[in-house]
Amino acid sequence: MSLYGCHQKDSAAPGTAAPAKTIITALIWAPDWPEEMLQIAAEFSKENPDIGVNVQFMVGNSVEANIKPRVASGNLPDLVSVNPNAYSAELADQHILADVSQTAAWNNMIDPLKGDWTSHQSKAFGISGGVATVLMYYNEDMFEKAGIKTLPTNFREFLAVCEQLKRAGFTPIMWNGGFPNMLGNGPFSAGFANNVVARDPAWKKKIDDGTLNLNTPAVADIFAKMALMPERGYVQDGFMATDYDSGIRLFKEGKVAMAIHGSWAAGLLLHGNPFETGVFIPPWNAPGKRVVPIVGSETGFAVCETPNKVAAMRFLEFIAARGFAMLQAKRQNISPFRQNTGAIAGDPKIVEYTNVVSRYPVTASPYYSVLPSNSIERLHRLMQDVLLNRITPRQAAQLLDASVKNEAKMHYK
Template sequence: MRRIEFALLLSGLVTLILMSLSGCHQQAPSSASATAPARTTITALIWAPDWPEQMLQIAAEFTRLNPDISVNVQFMIGNSVEENIKPRIASGNLPDLLSVNPNAYAAELADQHILADVSGTAAWNNMLDPLKGDWTSRQSRNFGISGGVATTLIYYNQAMFAKAGIKQLPTNFHEFLMVCEQLKRAGFTPIMWNGGFPNMLGNGPFSSGFANNVVTREPDWKRKMGDGTLDLNTPQVADIFAKILLLPERGYVQDEFMATDYDEGIRLFKEGKVAMAFHGSWAAGLLLHGNPFDVGVFIPPWNAPGERVVPVIGSETGFAVCETPNKAAAMRFLEFIAGKGFSILQRKRQNIPPFKQAPGAIVSDQKIVDYTNRVSRFPVTSSPYYSVLPSNSIERVHRLMQDVLFKKITPRQAARLLDESVKNEAKMHYK
């Protein structure tokens, strides 16, 4: 990353020197301005927890090919996309392009004409049709381009499973606990828990818990959540939080798991310090390659015995353009990210591209391709939690999961507080 920043700085200095030298040979200021077209600088606010270097590469390559536009890349921090966007909107300090999730919050920003309609772009026309509904607002505004097809799955160390004598992968939560116990008795830490980065607890056990405890029981859950009639103060929702707490209570997670952030969690798995990682398809390139052991994947078995598992699959965090004076330049950058620049991302991530025709040389790990094809054929699936919950409830569920893990509140209390949050969001929306 430092090499890229240095290269960009050096490029800028060279440009300034050349412009200065050019100016020395011009007789009139007007001819100098005619030979040096004005450069537009756009700001891109990006969520890239495991690919910041690739984003800088994309911006540098875009500017090389489009010398009239420079890109100031800023990276989101914290636990969610939404908590980065809200202060910028409140202060009127909008970026020109930003990462967004395909949820009701972003859709509302589109209907408020804060996010631009991207339906006229080649990127939108090339996006997979099943994903387009995720990126369409109530007023039929198309507000973003998906970063990929997102699934959550469990990666496992095949060597550890073999040494522990595990011959069959678990197909329900009871069997999963038996596998964890078998791994623990063999001297292994069964699974990595991202207590210090609740975003991954949300994408992992919360999303799967919601899929298997709520979606499977209430087909009309999305409409009811939107209008405030979905009851989340239930034993089934309490069970989502109880499962998140149960694994550390039984000693199935790493020591000091509440301090484990995103990067540390990946490192623990890659160094063979944990047998499993509950993670997303977006981390396939990191988790499946460069390890001294073979890695397998399976559907998170968060279902009860005798019930069919409900997998999680949907749109990954994507990109949107804001209604700013630099909208036209930002649209060009969006087209580049989803076009020539996409292969730069894909070489690192090896996820499933969200496009009908993938631009450039695209590398997708075959295990992830097979997994995605398999779960996409399930009769019932759910979406990642960031596209399920209202925006304020996303931040609320982060705190609730951590409070449950710290035993400040019970799973039953967490279910009640989540229910209150979701219903309050509905009231705010429909007031």
């Protein structure tokens, strides 16, 4: 979809040339806020009549899969959604993504997030779309009717809650089998946090240099927990066909009791429901072990090194200022900025949750910040293959380990 892709009729006086208009292309990941992105582009062009914005939306299961063909063909957008990971950082060091360190948006971004958006060569390659947390949303009415009085604090207790909900006639949890991006953000990220990050403080460096061993029972357990939910009948029918939007609908319509999802969907999952919604930390930890929550950066925005870079920088500044206020009205996520002119605060439940988990001694990042880009795509297939019983959890761990080590061998210096 695009806005202002055509020049308007010249209304200048006869004999005078109409001012030149720059059309920039924005390639955007917006699975649940496309209308807001179009609104942002329209408002920007009203304030900047010399710039039009051609908005194109990413499709599929990952940001990286949308970017790679454009990079390979040299058909770069002017502004693009990116993740705060090694792939994006490498694009910056290869002079594909522009340095945004001189923008007001970068200076206004909270300091704890800036490390996520800084490359090995100290280039600031993007602006975060929000503070990302992964949490469990739950239907308080269903929990009450099932007689659940205490929220689970470890995985054993979580299974007991699921069983109690099932016996009460409820489907315990929504599983996004048809949208592996959310399997990665949800059960994989939670499993990686508690089974890997909690056990090895040097996990980030070891992923980079290829020395982190993921071919272990602990990593196999991440996939095993994922498969255990459908094996025990705790997920919705047809879960392998459930995409992003239909998964959210299942929760909002009261057809499932829980959804492990991101803070970026707080506006959808917390509001407009015919029931009260609560939140708690996904208890993927073993009994006696402290849970490791997920806190990091959301997918954000970068500017490419194109002839329209200056115009794209202006659009980036708008997105991070007035544009962010437009997003907040729907998304209710946590702002990545120190000051938010015109923006409303995130949902109080999400604000409180984020404040609490940010103080934990050990936290982990979302999976899209953790794994190499090719391993993200590999993981998507592995998770679905495990859920379809094509491979075992142990085989999935072995294949993921091989992928991550191969990426390190190719890129680590």
